[in-house]
Amino acid sequence: MSFSRDKTEIDEGDTVILYLSASNMHAFRVQPTIKNKHGELVENVFQTTYGALKVASLVGVKFGSKVQMSRGWAFVLQPNPELWTLTLPHRTQIIYTADISLIVFHLELRPGSFVVESGTGSGSLTHALARRVGPHGTVRTFDFHDQRAQIATEEFAQHGLSNVVQVACRDVSCDGFGEDVQGRADAVFLDLPHPWLVVHHTVAAFKSDGGRFASFSPCIEQRSQTVASDSSDKLELVCTNYQNTMPGHTGYLTFATLPPVWARNISSSACPSDPDGDDGGSAPVIETAGL
Ligand SMILES: C[S@@+](CC[C@H](N)C(=O)[O-])C[C@H]1O[C@@H](n2cnc3c(N)ncnc32)[C@H](O)[C@@H]1O
Structure with missing residues (x-):
């Protein structure tokens, strides 16, 4: 506890x-x-x-x-989440504090938010998400690796976070986040090898008010495929042009926002990358921070 x-x-x-x-x-x-x-x-x-x-x-x-x-x-x-990130038992690559702070900021998380994460990995980011949205918010975190999901569940329980964090063992590329998550998310974060396969599930997870999306990818090719995926044209630019926060490269952080349902058609027809509003193969408006 x-x-x-x-x-x-x-x-x-x-x-x-x-x-x-x-x-x-x-x-x-x-x-x-x-x-x-x-x-x-x-x-x-x-x-x-x-x-x-x-x-x-x-x-x-x-x-x-x-x-x-x-x-x-x-x-x-x-x-605390920062010390845990420095000392946790690594079961996977993890996200470190400099990137975590940027992610939490751009996802616009606050106490009470409902945030979806995949994969859980070693739970480094999950601890920071739980602190930000707890004690009344929710982190739904998904990993398809049975043992990782099991160990993460035990760790969150030992750390007194079970009331905020719920772990599910699930392949989100194939099966999405599940019906009980659909329409509930304020924010979705992906740290997956194939995030582009999950973008349409992500859009389904958001509340009708829309929300924030972020994806971490070590390689620029992963980022390119994510912004070119079918449902990515529903997501819009959040930001660009901020300082590098760490020496060396950790990955590309892609941030986007999903507008409220009522504004989605308006904003796609007014999209600056598609001035004709004809949806004629325009690039989706997502931008990336290479850290
Ligand atoms: C790099 S780790 C995530 C690390 C985590 N962000 C952290 O900070 O500790 C990626 C995780 O995604 C999981 N994963 C990969 N593909 C997946 C999929 N299709 N569905 C669910 N989990 C997946 C892997 O098992 C792995 O644990």
């Missing part, structure tokens, strides 16, 4: 961040005993470059305290 609310003291079962330095941090659960490789319950001793820490000794300690290990000391911190 350490992500969902501010806490003073560490309880058994909490996830904590052991901070040795900015480049040497570890996340683990406070469990006094663990199973060894023979399946026997043994004392949980966490090994670091500054020596060993008896995990049971953290129970009752205040978050932010300095804790002694056998060959040095560290700070024990309450986790």
Whole structure:
């Protein structure tokens, strides 16, 4: 229960961040005993470059305290999405904080929003989405990899996020997001190898008021296919021209908006890339930030 609310003291079962330095941090659960490789319950001793820490000794300690290990000391911190992104167990490539901040901003998320995400991957972005829309909003996150979906579900429960985040194991390219999501989303985010196969499912997921769309792709070809997909002409430009936020390339972030139902025909006929309004093979109005 350490992500969902501010806490003073560490309880058994909490996830904590052991901070040795900015480049040497570890996340683990406070469990006094663990199973060894023979399946026997043994004392949980966490090994670091500054020596060993008896995990049971953290129970009752205040978050932010300095804790002694056998060959040095560290700070024990309450986790947040930024620290989790730096320490989580990687099951996939993940999205990092600089990109996450841009995504959360452009999706115009707020407390109470309904946001759809695929794939869940390692849950890096999902934690930031949950903090932004919780405690009364919803994150519906989809991954077709059974084990990843299962582990992510367990992690969100351990982190006290089950009331906000719901994980489903589903191939969204083939099956979309499901009827119970249709017409409910304020925002949709895709981090998938074939996002162009999901754009028409995305359009169906939005509320009649429309909403915000973003897609992360490492390669420019993926971005090109996404903006050329059949339903992409319903999506319109959000923005362009902002600063690069990181040294080096992480991926292309494509942002778009879906107007409210009543405005969709008006805006497509007034589309600047299609001045004749004849739908004659014009480029969809989506723009991309290459980070
Ligand atoms: C790069 S990872 C997402 C990482 C995530 N954004 C994060 O920050 O941790 C991509 C995920 O998409 C999932 N995936 C790929 N194709 C999919 C599909 N058609 N339907 C659902 N999930 C899919 C993969 O199993 C993988 O876990």
